Amino acid sequence: MMMQMVLQRIAIGFATLIVVSVIVFLMTSVLPGDVAQIILGQSATPETLAALRKELGMDQPGYMRYFSWLGNMFTGDLGISKAGGATIESLIGGRLSNTMVMAGLVALISIPISIALGLWAAMHPGTWLDRFVTFGTLSTISVPEFFIATILVLILAVELHWLPSTAYLTGEENFFELLGALAMPLITLVIVVSAQMIRMTRAGILNVMSSPYIEMAILKGVPKRRIILRHAFFNAIGPIVNVIALNLAYLVSGVVIVETIFSYPGLAKLMIDGVQTRDLPLVQACAMIFCGTYVLLILLADIASILSNPRLRNPK
Amino acid sequence: MNENKSTKEEAVLAELDAFAELPDAPPKRRIKLSWVGKLSVAVVAFWLVMCVIGPSIAPFHEMDMDGDDGFMDAHSNEYGTFHLGTDYLGRDTLSRIIFGARNTIGISLASTILAYLMGITLGILAAVKGGWIDMGISRINDAILALPTIMLGLIAIAWLGSSIPVLIGTASIIYASSVFRIARALGQDIMVQDFVEAAKARGEGVWWIIRSEVLPNAAMPLATDFGLRLVFVVLFISSLSFLGLGVQPPASDWGSMVRENLQGLTYGSYAAIWPAFAIATFTIAINLIVDDVSAKSGGSLAKKMV
Numbered sequence: 001m002m003m004q005m006v007l008q009r010i011a012i013g014f015a016t017l018i019v020v021s022v023i024v025f026l027m028t029s030v031l032p033g034d035v036a037q038i039i040l041g042q043s044a045t046p047e048t049l050a051a052l053r054k055e056l057g058m059d060q061p062g063y064m065r066y067f068s069w070l071g072n073m074f075t076g077d078l079g080i081s082k083a084g085g086a087t088i089e090s091l092i093g094g095r096l097s098n099t100m101v102m103a104g105l106v107a108l109i110s111i112p113i114s115i116a117l118g119l120w121a122a123m124h125p126g127t128w129l130d131r132f133v134t135f136g137t138l139s140t141i142s143v144p145e146f147f148i149a150t151i152l153v154l155i156l157a158v159e160l161h162w163l164p165s166t167a168y169l170t171g172e173e174n175f176f177e178l179l180g181a182l183a184m185p186l187i188t189l190v191i192v193v194s195a196q197m198i199r200m201t202r203a204g205i206l207n208v209m210s211s212p213y214i215e216m217a218i219l220k221g222v223p224k225r226r227i228i229l230r231h232a233f234f235n236a237i238g239p240i241v242n243v244i245a246l247n248l249a250y251l252v253s254g255v256v257i258v259e260t261i262f263s264y265p266g267l268a269k270l271m272i273d274g275v276q277t278r279d280l281p282l283v284q285a286c287a288m289i290f291c292g293t294y295v296l297l298i299l300l301a302d303i304a305s306i307l308s309n310p311r312l313r314n315p316k
Numbered sequence: 317m318n319e320n321k322s323t324k325e326e327a328v329l330a331e332l333d334a335f336a337e338l339p340d341a342p343p344k345r346r347i348k349l350s351w352v353g354k355l356s357v358a359v360v361a362f363w364l365v366m367c368v369i370g371p372s373i374a375p376f377h378e379m380d381m382d383g384d385d386g387f388m389d390a391h392s393n394e395y396g397t398f399h400l401g402t403d404y405l406g407r408d409t410l411s412r413i414i415f416g417a418r419n420t421i422g423i424s425l426a427s428t429i430l431a432y433l434m435g436i437t438l439g440i441l442a443a444v445k446g447g448w449i450d451m452g453i454s455r456i457n458d459a460i461l462a463l464p465t466i467m468l469g470l471i472a473i474a475w476l477g478s479s480i481p482v483l484i485g486t487a488s489i490i491y492a493s494s495v496f497r498i499a500r501a502l503g504q505d506i507m508v509q510d511f512v513e514a515a516k517a518r519g520e521g522v523w524w525i526i527r528s529e530v531l532p533n534a535a536m537p538l539a540t541d542f543g544l545r546l547v548f549v550v551l552f553i554s555s556l557s558f559l560g561l562g563v564q565p566p567a568s569d570w571g572s573m574v575r576e577n578l579q580g581l582t583y584g585s586y587a588a589i590w591p592a593f594a595i596a597t598f599t600i601a602i603n604l605i606v607d608d609v610s611a612k613s614g615g616s617l618a619k620k621m622v
Contacts, residue, residue, distance in 0.1 A: 019459040027475045138607065142599040144551050146558045146574055147592040150581070154589065158581050253466040253555070260559055261578070272559055275474040283474040287467055294464050 005306050013299035020291045021073075024284055025066050073288060088285045091270060096289065099259070099266035103251050105186055110194040111244055117194070118201025118240075123228050125206065133198065140195035145257040149188045153261075156184065185258045192254050197247050204239040208232045238308030245301030249294050353608035356601035363598050366417040376408040378415035378568040389585075403577050403587045412568040413594050419569040420557075421598065423484055424549040430488035431549070432542065435495025440526055440534075442496070443503025453496070460493040465552055473561045483562055487549050498541055502534040509533075543606040547599045554595055570595045 121133040140148065156163045163183050208214065209232055217227050256268040263269070271286035273279075349357065371378075375397070389401045400409040442450040460468070472486040506512060512529050520528075556562035557571030565572065570591040577587035 016459060016462045020463060023459065023463075024471065027471050138603055139596070139600050142547060142603045143596040144554050144558065144571070144592070146555070146571075147596055150574060150578070150588055150592050153581055158584065249464070252464045256466050256470075257555055257558065271470065272561075275470050275561060278474055278477070280474060283471065287471050290467050291463050294467075295462055298462065 002306060006303055009299060009302045009306065013295055013302075016295050017292060020295065021070055021288065022066070024287050024291070025069060073285075088282055091282065092267065092285065092289075095265060095267045095270050098264065099255060099268065102182065102185060102189070102259075102264070102266060103248070103255065105182070106189045106193060106251060107248055109186070110190045110197065110247075113190070114194045114197035114244075115201055115240065118198040119205065119228070119233065121198065121202045122205035122209070122232075123225065134202070137195040137199045140191060141199065145188065145192050145254050146261055148191055149184075149258060149261045152184060152188055156187075182264075185262045185264055188258050188261075189251065189254050193247050193251060196250065197243055200243040200247075201236075201240050204236040204243065205232050207239075208236045211235075238305045241304040241308060242301045245297050245304060249297040249301070252290050252294050349605070349608050353605055356604040356608070359597055359601035360605065363417055363421060363594075366414055367421050370414040370417055374408075374411040374414040376411040378407070378412050378566075380407060380411075400590050401585060401587060403573065404580060409573075409577075409587050409590055412573060413570070413591055416568040416570045416573060416591060417594070419563050419567060420550065420554060420571065420595070423480060423563070423569075424487070424546060424553050427484045427487035427553070428491065428542065428546045428549050430484065431491040431495055431545065432538075434488065434492035436499045436538070438492070439496040439499025440503045440530060443500045443507055444522060444526060444530070450500075454500070457493045457496050460490065461497070465490050465548075466555060469552065469556055470561070473556070478556075478561050478564060480563065483553060483556065487552055490552070491545055491549055495538075495541070495545065499534065499538065502537060503530055506530050506533050540606050540609055543602045547602050550595065550599055 117133060121130045124130050164181060205228065209228075214227060214231055217231055222231075255266065256272065258264070259266040259269040260272055267286055267289065271283060271290070274282035274286060398408050398410070400413070403409050403412060438453050442453050468490050469486055472482065476482045506529065509529075512525060515525050515529055553562055554569070554571030554574075557569045558575045560572070560575060563569035563572055565576070573591035574588045577585065577591075580587045581589075
């Protein structure tokens with residue numbers, strides 16, 4: 001029963017990825033101007049264009065091109081950038097690892113903070129501390145990421161001079177310089193991602209709190225702390241793990257803004273530059289990486305909530 | 317037809333009045349807001365009024381470069397007073413925020429309304445008709461929902477370029493998918509209720525059922541959702557503008573104003589803070605209203621006791 005559900009989710013995730021690739025391919029290949037023209041540039045003559053198109057397989061029907069594009073994607077051949085004609089793999093290489101480092105650090109910092117704060121707020125509902133956390137997180141998720149980043153720059157960089165206002169890397173920093181450069185984008189993303197996670201953790205616990213067995217425990221006279229840590233928390237783990245995976249997926253949009261505002265040389269900044277110059281092969285590749293990661297994280301969230309549901313784990 | 321309807325409504329109202337006098341009558345559906353909620357309503361109303369009359373009361377035009385210099389603090393010159401200082405080109409920040417309300421809120425509101433029209437029509441259709449119509453729309457919808465919104469926005473703009481129609485079209489299609497999901501779920505819930513069965517048995521047509529049974533019952537949950545959706549759309553549009561891919565200069569828009577004036581922060585200019593603050597007041601206020609409205613419904617033993 002449970003295995004079946006997990007396998008079904010994996011199949012759906014895979015199907016979604018295929019649909020995503022079709023959308024990305026369609027949207028970016030219906031435009032005039034193709035790779036052959038890009039490579040030859042101004043010196044293109046109809047004969048050389050036709051020859052190169054044939055060589056690249058551009059004369060084939062659309063679905064054949066789609067399959068070869070998909071095949072190349074899997075083997076790491078992402079195509080050629082419109083700007084300068086460099087291969088996209090060479091452009092993406094270091095950028096991807098920069099973005100991964102950032103996302104990894106954000107996850108590492110924000111997950112423990114969020115669970116602790118969410119639990120703490122749920123343990124004291126209605127107190128002014130809970131109200132403060134609720135209002136603070138609601139405000140954070142209501143404002144754009146760049147608002148938080150701007151305020152942080154104003155306070156930490158302009159007024160206090162504690163941190164640099166950009167995160168531009170030269171590749172020659174030592175560990176502490178790297179940490180200093182990364183600090184501002186990290187703090188921004190941790191705040192953005194944690195707010196959502198705290199809210200959902202708190203809501204998850206309070207939701208469990210209204211179930212009959214908790215009412216039973218209350219009526220039995222079990223102390224509040226024990227109810228939350230012993231009864232509610234373990235039943236809320238499923239939803240909380242789900243929340244964590246979902247919010248790491250939301251990081252995708254946070255990263256786009258934060259890399260731009262701090263000029264951090266990551267994948268999202270590369271993609272924005274690609275959109276601005278309408279460098280479609282580059283946008284195609286970056287979009288596939290981001291969307292693929294997103295679909296994968298959502299899939300993980302689904303599987304986590306299936307695995308942590310005791311009713312599914314121990315079928316009757 | 318109309319007369320018939322009004323007598324029918326009167327009959328229903330009379331029935332409700334009789335019902336209200338019973339001791340265990342259901343509570344009347346009246347939204348009572350806390351003072352935070354009322355304040356939030358005032359803030360939202362203020363910005364909506366600004367969208368309409370803003371351009372005629374703003375001290376300067378959004379594109380006039382009348383300030384003494386870029387990134388100035390509040391000052392006056394022969395053209396007038398710059399209450400919030402000037403932006404990077406010496407334009408009045410206050411006037412640009414007032415003009416920007418029309419772009420930011422106007423585009424977002426148009427997108428949200430369009431998203432609702434599409435989402436509700438398709439959602440209710442899928443719920444009522446079921447079968448392959450439901451299957452088809454739901455699968456396409458799942459694919460849109462499975463992608464990060466900002467990525468869809470970026471791909472669409474890379475594809476079509478950035479203009480206001482493209483922005484509205486992209487945002488409304490993206491957010492129609494979540495409206496669709498909610499409308500479909502609500503519709504399916506309502507379609508299996510006894511009063512719908514009764515209507516079907518009476519021989520009412522599909523349109524009558526949708527108009528008289530499904531829509532009135534789905535209205536309240538959809539209305540609270542409208543607020544949340546509007547916030548998401550405002551954030552989406554201003555994020556794109558902030559990235560330089562949304563509303564194009566020299567038109568003013570809160571997101572692009574933050575981008576343009578970001579450099580000023582290092583010179584101690586607040587020109588980037590004010591528009592960001594304007595977005596925050598609008599979106600936080602809407603969220604607080606939604607919170608207030610939904611907190612009034614529901615409540616459990618555990619919430620009261622713990």
